[in-house]
Amino acid sequence: MIIGSHVQMKAPDFLEGSVREALSYGANALMLYTGAPQNTRRRPTEELHIREAAGLMEVNRIPMEHMIIHAPYLINPANSVRPEVAELAVEFLMSELERTAAIGAKYIVLHPGSYTTTDPETGIRTAISQLNSLQIPDGLVICLETMAGKGSEIGFRFEHLAEIIAGMNHPEHFGVCLDTCHISDAGYDVSDYDGVLDEFDRVIGLNRLHVIHLNDSKNEKGARKDRHANLGQGTIGFDTLCRIAHHPRTAHIPKILETPYIDGKPPYGEEIAMLKEKKFRDLMKAQ
Ligand SMILES: [Zn+2]
Numbered sequence: 001m002i003i004g005s006h007v008q009m010k011a012p013d014f015l016e017g018s019v020r021e022a023l024s025y026g027a028n029a030l031m032l033y034t035g036a037p038q039n040t041r042r043r044p045t046e047e048l049h050i051r052e053a054a055g056l057m058e059v060n061r062i063p064m065e066h067m068i069i070h071a072p073y074l075i076n077p078a079n080s081v082r083p084e085v086a087e088l089a090v091e092f093l094m095s096e097l098e099r100t101a102a103i104g105a106k107y108i109v110l111h112p113g114s115y116t117t118t119d120p121e122t123g124i125r126t127a128i129s130q131l132n133s134l135q136i137p138d139g140l141v142i143c144l145e146t147m148a149g150k151g152s153e154i155g156f157r158f159e160h161l162a163e164i165i166a167g168m169n170h171p172e173h174f175g176v177c178l179d180t181c182h183i184s185d186a187g188y189d190v191s192d193y194d195g196v197l198d199e200f201d202r203v204i205g206l207n208r209l210h211v212i213h214l215n216d217s218k219n220e221k222g223a224r225k226d227r228h229a230n231l232g233q234g235t236i237g238f239d240t241l242c243r244i245a246h247h248p249r250t251a252h253i254p255k256i257l258e259t260p261y262i263d264g265k266p267p268y269g270e271e272i273a274m275l276k277e278k279k280f281r282d283l284m285k286a287q
Helices: 014-024 050-059 083-103 120-132 158-166 180-185 193-203 238-246 268-277
Strands: 003-006 029-032 067-070 107-110 141-145 174-179 209-213 255-257
Touching: 003 268, 014 029, 014 050, 029 255, 050 083, 067 083, 083 107, 083 120, 107 174, 107 209, 120 158, 141 158, 141 209, 158 174, 158 193, 174 180, 180 209, 193 238, 238 268, 255 268
Parallel strands: 003 029, 003 255, 029 067, 067 107, 107 141, 141 174, 174 209, 209 255
Antiparallel strands: none
16 A cells, blocks of 8 residues: 655755655655645755655655655636736746656646636636646656536546646646545545546546545535545545555555644544554544
């Protein structure tokens, strides 16, 4: 099982601290933002302890492909209403791609964006033209995330992502990150995981799937809300999520937990242990 979680990247150890945090959870994968997800202030890569982090990954036999970068969610490549916002997004995304390459990571997760006051088709067309203007470094793959369909988000149908990828001048640089909470909120029946994978394969192609966000959902299937829940504390349930974590068809793909902190503390060590043991424990109950 390739399993990890969202981890922090902060002073003084930056990336090295991120890898240590992941190791403390018993993880063999991790995902991080290169700075605050809601702003564009970033440290120079020379300060990020990249070499130390890579060394720590190597000693622990974790391939760099299991270190996932998440682009900040303020980037909205589907915004045609304010082209200057979309342009800024592309400019910042370019610098994120360069940082990802400098770090030595291969996959960067990106929300395809929101069409704001237009319509999904316009949003998809806008995203296609914005993403086609990127100069993507060699070997790097942008993983478009499946979205819940909250507000005016695009990407809540596999068809949307397939259409964007089909419109790319360099489709070899594009893949998909599947979020279990988001697709359940979008109306897919996650309890039929094989059915979901068949549908994904038919519409996008399973060879495009590189990252799985493993989250429970606070809302019913089809609610289009996007509120993550801890494993076994939501409408998807522990048994289904555990089955996905161990499923042979996606065994080679890193699964990343983005579940909420409990009492101000990350629950990832416990949640990863639960998945390894295939046994649910109620983390909400005082021990
Ligand atoms: Zn995301």
